[in-house]
Structure formats: C-alpha cells, structure tokens
C-alpha cells in the first residue's frame with residue numbers, strides 16, 4: 001500500500017471497504033484511542049483484529065509524539081465509525097454506511113475518557129493532516145453539515161462514542177484552516193530561537209512567558225515573533241472584564257475577548273489587537289498597572305541603563 005500523505009509510516013491492514021461502495025469521502029472524522037500513546041502500537045493492534053469478530057481500523061493514527069501512521073488507503077472506507085446511533089446529528093444520510101463517506105483519524109490518548117489534550121506535536125500533525133486530506137478530496141474545511149466537512153465520532157454515535165475524540169482544540173483547528181494552514185510552527189526559523197514546547201500545546205518563550213490557547217493560536221496565525229515581537233508577560237486577567245485575557249507583546253497587545261466586551265473589531269475569532277491610543281490598551285501602556293509587565297519593563301530599563309554605562 002502506498003501512503004496518500006507524504007512522510008507518514010505505513011502499517012496496513014485489510015479492515016476496510018476497498019471501493020467505498022461507490023461513495024467519495026465527504027467527511028473527516030476525528031477519534032481518540034482512549035488508551036495508548038504510540039501510533040505504531042495502535043496500527044499494529046488494528047492489524048491483529050483482521051478476521052476476528054471485531055475487525056477495526058482507521059485511515060490514520062497520530063501518536064503523542066506527533067508521528068503519523070497510515071493503515072488504510074484513503075480510496076477505501078476504514079472500519080472506524082460503527083453505525084449511526086440514536087441522536088446522531090441530523091444532517092447524516094443514514095442510507096450510506098458512514099465508513100464509506102469518511103476518512104478517519106485516530107489520536108493516541110492514554111486516558112480512557114479521551115480527556116487528554118493533544119500534545120503540541122500531535123496538534124500540529126493533526127491540523128496539517130486534516131488540511132491535506134480536505135485539499136485532496138475537496139472536503140469543506142469547516143464543521144460538518146449535509147454537504148461535508150469535519151467532525152468527531154460523537155456526531156455519528158453519540159450513544160457510545162460521545163467522548164470520541166474527547167478533548168480536541170476545535171477553535172484552534174478552525175483558525176488554522178481559515179488561515180490556510182499558515183500557522184507558525186516551533187520548527188520555523190523565525191520561532192525556533194525564541195520558543196520551546198511548553199507542554200499541553202503551550203509555547204514557552206525564552207523569557208519564561210508561557211503562551212497558550214486562543215492567544216497562542218492568534219500569535220501563531222498573525223505573525224508571531226516577527227510581527228508581534230515576543231510576549232512580555234503571561235496572560236493578564238483584567239477584573240473589570242471577566243472572560244478576557246491579555247498578552248502584551250513587544251510590538252502589540254493581544255486580547256482574548258470572545259464576547260467582545262472590550263472592543264468589537266471586524267476580525268473573526270476570539271482574539272484581536274487592543275487599541276493602544278485609547279481604552280484598556282492605552283491604560284496598560286500608560287500606567288503599566290500589571291506587576292508582571294512592570295517588572296519586565298523595570299528589567300528592560302535596568303538592562304538599558306547598564307548598556308549605556310558600559
């Protein structure tokens with residue numbers, strides 16, 4: 001079997017419908033393994049279920065280390081999705097076997113309830129693979145509806161698979177796909193000198209600041225260190241604006257404000273840049289009320305003073 005995706009390892013099995021019964025893949029279905037960490041181990045397990053009472057497979061498995069293994073050709077329908085259960089999302093055409101209209105991706109998750117967040121490496125591999133599959137098959141890069149798209153196993157079988165894939169960074173996936181998959185990676189030359197893997201999908205800056213969640217997605221989507229500069233403090237939570245989080249960077253101030261309680265600029269997604277000429281951004285700059293930021297600025301001033309002395 002040849003790989004459909006560049007750079008992946010192939011560990012094949014025969015647990016699939018070779019011709020999809022005339023269907024084309026219209027959907028990408030995300031799963032969690034509810035046990036295990038290694039893609040090779042899961043793929044080897046799939047192969048052992050051939051000719052048993054419960055043969056299973058998926059097209060791809062992504063390990064916690066970000067390694068991707070392909071088990072079934074995309075032209076075939078992997079046996080990953082079982083059958084529709086009561087309460088499945090209404091857009092599904094239940095006269096078509098859901099394995100024939102889908103491409104399935106398993107994510108290795110050690111916990112039995114799939115509550116583990118993806119690792120940074122796993123998330124990067126998952127987002128990129130989803131994008132490539134959608135490009136290959138012209139699958140809409142959005143949440144699934146009657147005309148196709150991306151969703152989880154829960155959409156097909158909410159009775160026994162409500163926690164499949166479990167914890168998954170859906171908002172970040174949509175941001176990534178909207179940005180044409182151009183989100184910065186830790187391995188990019190503009191990023192590598194400044195950031196390392198902070199665990200649980202976070203990035204740790206060399207100055208100790210940790211970027212995470214939606215603010216990190218925004219940072220990675222809109223220029224990163226090159227345009228925004230380095231983050232100057234961990235997230236600041238202004239008490240007068242609940243459910244917001246501010247990250248001042250060297251060249252701009254990012255705010256997570258999904259309810260648009262501070263400002264309402266015409267940009268999609270939960271984050272945007274604060275005005276620096278008025279309001280909260282101006283206050284932050286003028287007063288530097290945040291101690292973390294103030295400490296950092298003091299440090300910078302000290303360094304500046306020292307460099308003038310030398």
Ligand SMILES: [Zn+2]
Nearest residue numbers: 031032153164
């Ligand atoms: Zn599943």
